[in-house]
Amino acid sequence: MSTRLTRGGRLIDRTTSQEFAFNGKKMRGFAGDTLAAALLANDQMLVGRSFKYHRPRGIVAAGPEEPNALVGLGKGARFEPNQRVTTTELFDGLEAESQNHWPSLEFDVGVINNSLARFLPGGFYYKTFMYPRAAWKHLFEPIIRQSAGLGKVPKERDADRYEQAYAFCDVLVIGGGIAGLQAALVAGASGARVIVLEQSAVWGGRAPVDGDLIEGGSADGWIGAAVKTLSLMENVTLKTRCMGAGVYDHGYVLADEKVSDHTPGDGRPKHRLWRIRAGQIITATGAIERPLSFAGNDLPGVMLAGSVRDFVVNFAVSPGDRTVVVTNNDDAYRTAIVLKEAGLAVPCIIDARASVSGALPAKAKALGIRIEAGKAIAKVKGGKRVTGVSLCVQAGEGSVLEEIACDAVAMSGGWSPVVHLWSHCGGKLTWDTTNAHFRPDAARPPTGADGAAMVVPVGNANGVMTVAEVLADAARGGAAAAQAAGFAAEAVAAKAQSVAEAAMEAIWVMPQGASPKLRAKMWLDYQNDVKVSDVQLAAREGYTSVEHTKRYTTLGMATDQGKLSNINGLAVLAGALNEDIPQVGTTTFRPPYTPVTLGALAGESRGEIFQPLRKTPMHAWHEKNQAYFEPVGLWRRPYCFPRAGENHEQAVHREVNNTRTALGLLDASTLGKIIVKGPDAGRFLDMLYTGVMSSLPIGKCRYGLMCNEQGFLSDDGVVARIDEDTWLCHTTSGGADRIHAWMEDWLQCEWWDWQVYTANITEQLAQVAVVGPNARKLLEKLGGMDVSKETLPFMQWADGTLGGFPVRIYRISFSGELSYEIAVPASMGAAFWETLHKAGAEFGVMPYGTEALHIMRAEKGFIMIGDETDGTVIPQDLNLGWAISKKKADFLGKRGQERNYLASPDRWKLAGFETLDGSVVPDGAYIVAAGKNANGQGNTQGRVTSTYYSPTLKRGIAMGLIKGGLSRIGDVVEFNTVTGGTVKAKVVDPVFYDKDGEKQNV
């Protein structure tokens, strides 16, 4: 059984006991424990069930590579699935539950899949659940989801806060082990701005656990001094609990700082996502130990040798009284020595290498540990935990020589550099036959904007494996990065004495001639239940690409992304394909290095500040008066103002009727307003608009259309001539920023020598449309300006003071009624709006929203950008030829409109439609035509663009595009409907209301 040792534990504080619960069972640990250490200290070796076969699983590793021990952490609004116990710091009150078990961790029904394993081979899902198609949604998927899958999705809204922050530095060091610290010391001494990130809460990495000696003292001593030196440097920033997640173009790095994961609910943000721009990036990300592939290597109690060492040294946790070590290298002997020195038994070191020499084996031997060279594990014995191993020869097929009783197995298949961050942005790898691993290829680095290397790998992450070499490599890398960032740096490394290690031997299957039965129990990917036999099957079935094999077998997928399984898996694949490992290659390393919670990626963008909502100065009034809002770009505009007992449709109809018969007010502040000024402004506007704006007299307004170069209608609005060289262009609400940018684009890039300036003053002004037969009465009551037909006729504007407000009044109408659009400074908008309401009460004033606006403009046959246009419509399609100048030599879109397809008489053109039965044509309906097209679809001859119930005409009205346009007036056509069948409509003039414009011109 695993337990807490009475002595030792460099990271724990035995004076501070902490209580936590696992699956509801109360347990105790110490401050400084990881949850993994605390679970093992409580003999909780079984921590989860595997993905596919529901096999019992225990803790394998001690760091971020852990594939098995994922738990649901926290409760309710603080519940988080898939949290690795090896990187979760223990805190008092922590609650965790195991995943993927049903009904309980100890007794799991799904384990029946285990006995059916031979019926669940690689690619099982693809092979089995193909047909019948219909069964997928209702039968296969629900069953697979129930039996497979890891964490549960949180059900409540996250109680925590997240944020992001920007940081800048010359040299970013990712990894706070001895390599990272050494590189930071060198880079920091150069004066460069340095940021050092360490993913765990503790500096120093593995060196203290490995017993390395630096500068003649313990690694711990050197690390403490290094951190102190760095913290005193003003140009160096140190961050723990901050995981370098991804390296992107131009030295951009994302890092996830776990601010309060270990102190939940203390009011601090849970995570902070750092967005770092670094001149040079040093990856000092260490290495990850590889498992060995022997039968039963997934039983609880089988762990990585280095991790066993971590638990003993860091947390004083023993994985068992008797631990068998199985290895292909010298490093694992350190684990045997540590265990022995901790007073625990090591019945045997099983070394796959035929001959064993070197200092570490010699020391182990001197400690009285039995060493079996050239041997292998034939099989691990046990059910929910290890009870023993069977010994066999590595060169054979697995005939059992002897059974050795034990509680744990410490395995080591060698170490793989963490090359993820090097690879994210294009760094290439090279296969190192000595260490049987991929390491960064210095000749093919990820490059920055200048084409030079932007990432410098150091230490274990660079494939350098001994302590003295690691420090020298890190000093070199630190200096190289500082120099590349423009600083004079000297590669001074701390001195260390390395213990000589004999060469490791690549072992991909143990024993090498293992039978199919044994291979079917050798796990490559613990998280996805992929075995040696699955990868070999995939190879036999023709999957030769490692990327395809990954998808087919799920090797290296899910939350650990194959940190343990990748190299072993592709080595097995290479073996099955009779190829060399470098030929097979790796799958692509993509950010993030370890999972980043979506909360951190969203940062502050949730709730009220999920996205900017633009508000007019009258927005608060609208809210107070029960406006129902609709999004218009990022604006929220009142759709209608429902009164008690009204639904939205009734409210809209009341608003239309009231505006047509009495007085309506529209908040038109969102309308785009762009000032265009300069000696060449008239010429500029003549190019932008299809009509002529240069000839517009001062004081007058003119409706204009803007097209893009292709000739398609882009925006419309009323232009007012303010003075000799100044125009004010109104754009659509959604088009203000786009059109302003369009203008600047042409002025800055094409017509840079024209003397024109523009200013987008949309938000400077609040604008109110005062509309209806009583509009003039209201303005006259407020007083201060002559708003008579004679002084201020249709399509003119005037400046003045209205009821004490400085205003500019435009006589323009988008409703067909007598209408004044009045602009006031935005700071006075709310007061002006309220004044209009107060003074208008006697004239029957009511606010109206965007839907009433839409209906009234449709009744008048006015087009709406975005309804009648969709980027494929030219003004001629909308019968707006009258607004296109025939005299002008050029304007944007002129040439485009001359192309034969756009000039074709066959184009669908605008007309009005009235249903024969008075109903409303469905939105998006097409006008059907006889016959079918080449795809067997019904032919069409047009489509609806705007369709409403007209409260004025008390019937459905519609505008749409139809082949033949207005020439079709009188025809009866059929629109399709959502529910099937068609609705008959007569083609009519699109101006349904007040064709002669008498109402707006009073």
Added chain:
Amino acid sequence: MSNVVSALGNASFAGFAKISEVGPLGMISLRAKPDVKGLAEAIKAAVGTGVPGQRKIEIAGGKAAGWMSPDEYLLVLPYGETDAALAAIAQAFGGAHHLAVAVSDARAVFRVEGAKADQVLAKLSPVDFATLGPNELRRTRAAQVAAAFWKDGDGYTLVCFRSVATYVMGLLTHSAMPGSEF
């Protein structure tokens, strides 16, 4: 001018830095080429400062002139003084090509104050505060919207569009929450 209200009615929040919406504040957007005759006189007449250099802001009491782009300046002055300043600008330029327009009402203005004010902004804007020069006007963004700020006294003055004032106040409040210091 009792009808004049700033976007948020001078809302404020006290976190690890103090956030306050200030204003109304007078602002003029001035567009002119740097070599156009009358530019220096116009800025002097409007706000009493020299022509700001690239990425700089010249501050003189409650008035300032900031460099916004190679042909754009932001003039800051008391709200009630924009009309007079616009007239003075027009006079100084004579007939020279320029554009000057009041944008006081198009903007919302915030103060972010305190020893760690820069941390509030570093969460929202990709700005390297260590290299932000004295009297530097930084055009940037605050999370998803356009913003500009400069250091003034023991804090920063941040300008954004009026319509997104609520959003920006929400951002600043979120970023200044007690306990979220770096």
